[in-house]
Amino acid sequence: MVSLTTLMTGLTERALRASVATLMLSLIHAGGLHAQGDELDATIRSEYPRILTSWAVGDDEGAIESLAALETGLVRPKKVDRDIEAMWRSKLAVIRDTISRGGTEVLVPIMLLHHDASRYYASRGAVRLARHSGMMSAELAEYYAESSATPGSGRLAADLLASLAGHLQQGLVVRQSAKLYYRALRIDGANLAAHMGLASMFERRGELAPALEHYEKAARLAPGRPEPLLRHAMVAARLDDIGIAMEDLDRVLTMEAPDWMRRVALQEKAKCSSGEAAAEVARAALEEYPDSSRQAIQRAYLLERQRRPGEALAVLNGIAESAEQESERYFYTRWPDTALEESRARLRRDAREHSEVLETAVAAALAVGAVEAKGG
């Protein structure tokens, strides 16, 4: 199995810069790149600005459905790659004209549009278009980070890349997801969602050293949060660094944390302890969560190991027969998404703040006839 670390070593600065440079070149010369007289190009140049306007005025659903209808209609089944490339160029030409009227800030809502379109396509099984939209969104974000002089542009671009990565991670598209997380960190090394996403990916693949490193960075970036610490503790324990794990777990248990995190922390603390100390943690945990079958099982197991079989049996006989609503350990195995959700919220807020700029720029471009089927 090729490790993610090895894979990522291949994803060099050079490759990333080449990707951004290509896009920049396309944006500068987009008009000259598309095939003249191409019907596809004409359609894009006529429809795409309307979609951007619709997106800018807040008709999110309508804009995405229109974009999907447009693109799906333009892509011929046997010429998917060619048509997607042509669409890309034509859309870039429109974006170039829009930038020329409104500046690079118009990219903020545009990249979110393609981010969301990617999700829309993915949920309908349109894999190629999902990938196209995702890549376009990612490259616009990187271009924006390179070109914008606005403070926070790097953070915003990294948020978008991390969000795209998070969606791919949910779909278990591991390598692409990891690449996007790294691209996010290249722009903003303090992106919490990217560190958490990468760490959990490494953790699940059993690559514990890089997992520990990214959780450690995440914990430093968000010192008041229990999740990075809890996960750091779990990985440290798997690496037999029990001292570190116990230190982390103790800190988690002093923090305000959701029930599932607290329950996992208590379970793992008992596992990292021995003898009477372990039994005491398990006893207190069961007292705190008397309806949890798992706390009861851990308590019973430890009593059994202490040769107290009668007490162990009594604990298990106390387990309720009704269905339990949730499993804390199931929660732990989900990809961590708190930081991602925060990134996405920031993205939407930023996109909303820039929507007027986009609306004005598209209108200006249309008014002067800059966005026409054969313009440029």
Place this chain on the structure above:
Amino acid sequence: MRKLALAGLALAASAAFGEDAIWFLAPDAGGAVFGPIRISAHVESESTVLAVEFFVDGLGIGVVTAPPWAIVSDVGYGNREHTLRVVARLEGGKRIEASRVTGIFSVDDSLEIELRQLYVNVTAEGERVRDLERDDFRILDGGVRQAIVTFEKENVPMTAALLVDCSASMEGAPLDAALSGVRRFLDQMSELDEAKLILFSDRILGSTPFTRDRAVLEAALSSVEVTGGTAINDYLFAALKMLDGRQGRRVVVLFTDGADVHSLLDMDDVAWKAQRSQAVMYWIYLRHSGESGPPAFNSAWRGFEENQEESRLLRRAVNESGGHIAELDDSDELEGAFAEIIEELRNQYVLGYYPSGSRRDGSWREVDVRVRRAGARVRTRQGYIDD
């Protein structure tokens, strides 16, 4: 013994003179009894016998209204005396009764040594061998031949914990087939058998107490909804431990369509318990399509090799317990797999012995059972931890 024989003769003589009388046919007076035993009596009377009531240690255990005047009861595995009483109700309102006190089993070692039970399957040329008697068996524990103190066969009562994986991957046909299998298992249990259902995923989705009441078990089966991942180890440990508190033959039937992902306990922890338990474990494993070896995956809790080791340890624990693993590729085979297990359980020999030479030092004691029958194959617990 002579005195007892004379007592029986005296009763028979009373009956011969037209007096109503009742006396025990089994078990022997003064003999040690363990686990499920058959209690039978003979009634001599010119009146019609309406019913015979049976009592063990003062508790009524059943009423029989037609001959043979016999009942099976589980007296547990404590090495102690039991007082048995039978009361016959005769037409006209007359009641006659008899009592018998059983003995205790004497061994050279301390009496605190637990009676060990072995559930033994014997086959020859693919067929079950059902006609063996106590003397046909030889038990070697740690290489030392043991005295067989209890011997039962055919329909020996049992207590079963049925663990049914109801994780999300079981949705649809697999769950329906698994529940049909469980129902078939329950249908074929005998009157004295009892079962506990644990319907689990990464948590308990439903369970019952140990019960003989089919309605209670059916209610749990009919209300389950699949959801979540799989936590085999935690609930397997719980089942093994809860069986410690039950009398009689103890059985775990685990059904799952996947490997453990979410457990807090490692399989090593469960194996620790299994090697100290007397329960036999069966594992029905519904493989995913295209799966040939043990499930191989990484998870948030364990790495690839650790997960493979978990699976290997579960297999070993099942085999050591004397049970077996049914690996299926199609949910259509599930009902048959459950039926095969109950069929096997109904035809087991149950041998009990007090291990001589027990040192309680935490060592592994290998158990070997041999039978006096050419070509016979024996499957039973392979050993246990002596502590």
